[in-house]
Amino acid sequence: MTPTPPSLPPSLPPLPPPRSVPATAAAYRMLWRWHFYAGLFVMPFLIVLAVTGTIYCFQPQIEPLLYPHLLRVKPAGQPLGADALLQRARAAAPDGAVATTYAIPARPDASTEFVFRLPSGHSDSVYLDPYSGEILGSLSVENRLMKQVRMIHRALLAGKPGELLMELAGCWTLVMIATGLAMWWPRLRASGLRAWVRAPAAGKRGWWKELHLVLGAWLALGALAFVLSGLPWTASWGQQFKALATAANLGRPAGGPGAQPPATPGAGHEGHEGHEGHEGHEGHTGHAGHAGRTMEDLPLSELPWATGKTRVPTGSGSGVPLGLERVVAIATARGAATGCQVALPATTDAVYTVSCFPSDPQGERTLHIDQHRGDVIRDLRFADYGAVAKAVSYGTALHMGRYFGVANQIVCAAVSLGLMALATTGFIMWLRRRPARALGAPAYPATLPPMRAWVIGLGLLGTIFPMMGLTMLAVWLLDKLVARGRGVPPAPSGQRLA
Incomplete structure (x- = not known):
């Protein structure tokens, strides 16, 4: 007798397809992950x-509280001349110190500040009472609180x-x-x-x-x-941005960064040179007047963004040097003295540079004055800036809390x-x-909607900021590896975030 084969179990119904996560929920989860x-x-x-x-x-409110004996004085009559104050500051400075910068007082109760470069390479600020000529004291430029905070x-x-x-x-x-x-x-x-x-x-x-x-x-x-x-103002992208703005003629006035200053400046002549920008280097030890020097190389604590890469011209190099007081008078006659800084010439062919970086960007000003003839070799104003430089100047003033x-x-x-x-x-x-x-x-979503707008947007962002683009790529690759290692299904082809 032929054995009866065992009965087969009834066929099982097919498994239902896995429930797909709604596109909006999946997109939300990926956005949340990033x-x-x-x-x-x-x-x-x-x-x-x-x-x-x-x-x-x-800073304007904090520093006078920290150093009231150095920054504030009691007005008493007419202040002494800048040359007399410089002579007293030099006598009080350490041996071998070289005066590099003069800060023109911005208000009647402000002290007078001269910055000296020390033999060690560091810088000190020497403060005087502009009315009596009394030495009030000194501060290290590099070690003062606000410089450290900055x-x-x-x-x-x-x-x-x-x-x-x-x-x-x-x-x-x-x-x-x-x-x-x-x-x-x-x-x-x-x-x-x-x-x-x-x-x-x-x-x-x-x-x-x-x-x-x-x-x-x-x-x-x-x-x-x-x-x-x-x-x-950043070290990497900011420099690239300045180069792009310069190439597109949006960050500087006509003349370009390669424009040559006049070889022999004539009385009242004003040359214009290109504007790029960088923040001034506090305590910088560079000197004006050397070939190839830019405004960034001058010992100025603050510098308009638009003038950072502007080349510093040379002077006539002959004649009787002007006093600092005469230079301040020239700048004052042009409306560019109160609250500005003066970079003092370090060589016979160097120029005085007056740099103004006020709260209102329209008051930004840079003057290069021949130290022997008193000619204004170059006078750069806010009106000379390109569209990008003007926007950056306003953005900087707002960013620093200075504008209003x-x-x-x-x-x-x-x-x-x-x-x-x-x-x-x-x-x-x-x-x-x-x-x-x-x-x-x-959690990494199992499926993703196309999110093409985000792919394009992040791609453009990574192109504009290359260093960031590289890190985004590294994060995306690492994220995919981590998700795969945990058994999370990758997104279907053509539906990935990046």
């Missing part, structure tokens, strides 16, 4: 920038590597702002004006999330303005401290959601 990476990197730098930026913003703000006191790191943090702040706004945008569309107000939230994490979200919405525009106005007085300082401080609060709330949210011994990044 916002998380950007915020995690930027967070400590934002706190440093906020604290140092707020302190430096109030260098922490720019470079973490770490030199060139610190400058590049702070620049990179500024660039990644753009990614953080963009992704944060993108995640907030659906709420704005759905709630209108209520999107700007913190909504009720369940639990402490929800409370922190709402606070973080509303803070970010209110601060996004200010943060964007801070980043964009600060980047032209105390109100500008308060706005800058509010934005800075708000950004610190944003970084703090983000850190607290991360601690509350982070698993033990794990990074706690938002």
Whole structure:
């Protein structure tokens, strides 16, 4: 008898297709992931920038409180002449010190400051009472508090590597702002004006999330303005930006950076040279008048962005040298003296350079005056700047809290401290959601919508800021490797974020 084969189990119904994550939810999760990476990197730098930026913003109020005996005097009659004050300052300076800069007092109760380069290469400021000629004391240019605050703000006191790191943090702040706004945008569309107000939230994490979200919405525009106005001063991209602005004739007046100054300056002749820009180097030991010197090489503590790469012309090199007092009178006659700095000539063919960097950008001025004949070889004004240089000058004045007085300082401080609060709330949210011994990044979505606009936008951002583009590429590759290592399916071809 033939055995009966065992009955086969009934065929199982096919498995349902895996549920796909809605495109908007997947896009939101990827944006959140990049916002998380950007915020995690930027967070400590934002706190440093906020604290140092707020302190430096109030420099005009803080320094007189720190050094009242050096910076403030009691007006008493007519002040002494600049030459007499310079002679007394030289007598009080250390042996071998060379006078490099004279700061013209900006107000009647301000002391007179001369900067001396010491044999060690450092610089000291010597302060005098302009009415009595009394020596009030001296300060190290490099070690004074506000210089240290400024260098922490720019470079973490770490030199060139610190400058590049702070620049990179500024660039990644753009990614953080963009992704944060993108995640907030659906709420704005759905709630209108209520999107700007913190909504009720369940639990402490929800409370922190709402606070973080509303803070970010209110601060996004200010943060964007801070980043964009600060980047032209950076060590890497800022230099490239100046070169581009110069090539496009947008950052300088007609004449170009290669324009030659007149070989023999005539009375009253004003040459114009190109404007690029860089911040002045405090305590710089360079001398005017040497071939190829630019304004950046002069010992000026502050310098308009537009004049940084402008070449310093040479003088006639013969005749009886003018006194400093006569040079100040020439600058005053042209409306460019009060509050300006004068770089003193170091050689016989060097010129006096008067540089003005006031609160109102339209008052920016640079004069090169022959030290023997008194001719104004070059007179560069705000009206000579190109469109880009003018925009950068206004952005700098606003960024530093200088343009519209105390109100500008308060706005800058509010934005800075708000950004610190944003970084703090983000850190607290991360601690509350982070698993033990794990990074706690938002989960990688299994599928992604095309997000072509973001691909193009981040690509353009990486092209404009090459150093940032390289780090974005590195983060994307690392993110893909981490996601693959955890078994998360990669996005389908043609649907990747970057």
